[in-house]
Amino acid sequence: MKGKATSFDIAYRAGVSQSTVSRALRNSPLVSEKTREKIQQIAKELNYTVDKNASSLRSQTSTTLALLLFEDPTSDDSLVNPFFLSMLGSITRECGKLGYDLLVSFQELDADWHSVFKDSNKADGLILLGYGDYLDYEAKLRELVKHSTPFVRWGAATKSIDTCSIGCDNFHGGWQITEHLIKHGRKQFGFIGAVHDGAPEFRARYEGHCEALTRAGLEANAQLQKNAVNTEEDGFNATLQLLAENQPLDAIVVASDLIATGVLKALEQKGIKVPEQCAVVGFDDVPIARYTKPALTTCRQDSTAAGVMLVDKLVQLIKGEPVTDAFMKTKLIVRESCGTQQ
Amino acid sequence: MKGKATSFDIAYRAGVSQSTVSRALRNSPLVSEKTREKIQQIAKELNYTVDKNASSLRSQTSTTLALLLFEDPTSDDSLVNPFFLSMLGSITRECGKLGYDLLVSFQELDADWHSVFKDSNKADGLILLGYGDYLDYEAKLRELVKHSTPFVRWGAATKSIDTCSIGCDNFHGGWQITEHLIKHGRKQFGFIGAVHDGAPEFRARYEGHCEALTRAGLEANAQLQKNAVNTEEDGFNATLQLLAENQPLDAIVVASDLIATGVLKALEQKGIKVPEQCAVVGFDDVPIARYTKPALTTCRQDSTAAGVMLVDKLVQLIKGEPVTDAFMKTKLIVRESCGTQQ
Structure with a gap:
């Protein structure tokens, strides 16, 4: 191995995520004793030393993402659009994979999302699913952009605002x-x-x-x-x-x-x-x-892939990496109602 | 008004929750300036003084609940049973109403739920929805009971374990x-x-x-x-x-x-x-x-009422109040497949 060992080297050898390594090395209770011992053993073998500066920077983050759902007032018995509910599983799973916790709440239109989640260190970034009238919602997006809050949204590209939009074509x-x-x-x-x-x-x-x-x-x-x-x-x-x-x-x-x-x-x-x-x-x-x-x-619209992409792009944004909008191709599913099925 | 004013008196007059009052009085950014000023004005009028002791006790909690979903390995495109997804809206809304954040994750069977959520101060209590084989899951429940972790679960009453179960009859x-x-x-x-x-x-x-x-x-x-x-x-x-x-x-x-x-x-x-x-x-x-x-x-099974009840009972448990199991009556919904519709 060339150069100094990093926590990614340890993660690779231990077959765990980098965040698990980081937790294990600061004796976090989130890591089982067995895994902690294994990671500490590998760290020793690689003569790994914690970069104190990077470590303290990291601990200022919440390693939490907030998922803000739109509460649909027109819907009688379900409060959330079923299409967005179908994304929840893959968003939850991808967060777990990347070592992030997931906070779920509704988009309170009268709240300052930036203060509620980012300023208060509740979440490092926001995932926005759904909206009522786009024009009301756009005003909220402008606020987030103004505060440089990392966020991603499911939806059509916005021409007028610099956001990361993920949607289908x-x-x-x-x-x-x-x-x-x-x-x-x-x-x-x-x-x-x-x-x-x-x-x-x-x-x-x-x-x-x-x-x-x-x-x-x-x-x-x-x-x-x-x-x-x-x-x-x-x-x-x-x-x-x-x-x-x-x-x-x-x-x-x-x-x-x-x-x-x-x-x-x-x-x-x-x-x-x-x-x-x-x-x-x-x-x-x-x-x-x-x-x-x-x-x-x-x-x-592939809701599983969409959930994964929303989380991945948001984590890139949080890390300061450049991200682009992404629009997935839709897939035609032919059943009976079009009358063309053989 | 008799006796010393409490934060509940302020909440009542301001038309906000007690947790909003508590946040406003410690200048939390989660409360808008307008609301904060209003609350501070009322506190002044009532000669309200913060009970330092109660306040510090409160700040040891995370005011977060964790919802642990069962990730269904037998399901192809949805990772979560649709019945549990339909509870998510009302659980989210009730948490917001009571001033709790909601963390959502999957039930990792190899994790120590107590350590991951309670010990690490990520959550004050757990809501468990779904399980695969009950017998594996029961072992996890025993662990939680051993650690006195506040938790509620949706499901049949357990004869052998002292848990708070909410379900239907x-x-x-x-x-x-x-x-x-x-x-x-x-x-x-x-x-x-x-x-x-x-x-x-x-x-x-x-x-x-x-x-x-x-x-x-x-x-x-x-x-x-x-x-x-x-x-x-x-x-x-x-x-x-x-x-x-x-x-x-x-x-x-x-x-x-x-x-x-x-x-x-x-x-x-x-x-x-x-x-x-x-x-x-x-x-x-x-x-x-x-x-x-x-x-x-x-x-x-009334999933909206169920979501509200799960959150309410868990918050009672966290506050140290006694709770009992609750089993809701089911409602017969007659449609076409039984052949008895008029």
Whole structure:
């Protein structure tokens, strides 16, 4: 081995994380006696000496990340969007792997997140999942940027703020799932989901949807786009509005699976057969998507990979390493509701 | 006002929690300037003086609770049982309300939970959700009891260990849902779900099921009980085993909704109509239960109330107040799969 041994060398030999080594060498109770002895033995063999300066710097951090969930006031029995709940497992696991604790709380819109978490040394950085109206939320992001609080967020890229955003390529997803329907002969499209400034992700899906129509020589009819927030109820009501336009329809592209469950319900109530008379496709691939009848064709956002990436990028930010936005490709999941399954 | 003013008197007048008052009076950055000024003004008006002793005692605690989730190795894309995920929102909200932070991590079976969380002052107490095999988990509980670590758990009461258990009345639930089917003419019952010592909650549901049969003069046939752990796949396979017994069946009582999705799938594959030829009922009322076709009749465990109760009981324990086990009544949710809906 060249040069002075570092805690990473010990970690490598002991098959543990660097933070475990660091804990073991300061006799932290978080490390079992057996592991501590093993690490101390390796440290001795390598003539390792603690860099006091680096060690004291490190101890000023909390080795804790805070996950701030959006508490959805429109949702009746679940307070958290199921798509975000599905990320919790992989975020928790990745934090454990990297030696970070995970604090979970709701995004209190009237709180100063920087002071509550970073200034008070509760957390080294923040992970933000979900938001209500994007415009209110953007003001909170600006505050965090002003204080140089390390944070990452799940969502569409922000043009106006310098944040680390991780999301899926919503435009591509909207394009991809619409193109699939066009290829299989659907021509008369409705779109359900809010497309205003407060919902940039739904809007990107809509823009991708329109792009696919344009490329195929079809026209996006603005009258057949109906706003809905992310609830089954809104999907149900928006579908009734859409049908009230009394225009021919053979496909409905929906901005989320949760909204799509309401769309399916409304079509069933009106006696419109899915997919025979009208195809329906969703977005997200939440657990319920495979249980609806017909099972929902959708655009999967890989929530496991997303959780890992959010934690990894945040830890890079905390360490002062450069990070970039990341947008994952969506995956088309063909089930029954699009009518193209063999 | 009689006697000396306390921080609770200030909290009451300011319309904030006692912990906010305590934070404001020690100039914590967690409290906004406006609130701090308001509280300090009220304290002045009431001639309030800090009880130094109580204050220093308080500062030895972390005002943090740790939620330890069971990482389900049998589940493919979700690492956490959806029933427990549905509790997360109300646990998070209740912690915020009581001024506690919430740390979330997985139950590492090889870790000493007491040292990791309590000894290291990471958390004042633990909330345990889920477990794999109860017998392995019981050993961990004994450790916590030995160290007098405050903890609460969701689950069946333990006869052999002095813990605070909060759960639903599984016996009653199993009885209730079976009785509903008997009343509506079903006579030939199968039961799917593991009933051994490693799964005391499923077993209690089975015992309630058998009790309902006995009271109605029917006999529980052990040959028609098939083990399954909490996955769709196990439900599917157990159903094929059950059908292979080649005995008449007009109802299957299933130990959880997740298992029931696999039961429905197997019956559909075998061309057996639900509910016409065979009723199917689940347990839990997880979000997917309303989306299956036919929609699943089930026994609801109120996950919102459960989350609140877990936090409240743990905080009582931490404060040294006496607590008792609590078992909530389940609620029968009649949907389509039992065939009794009007």
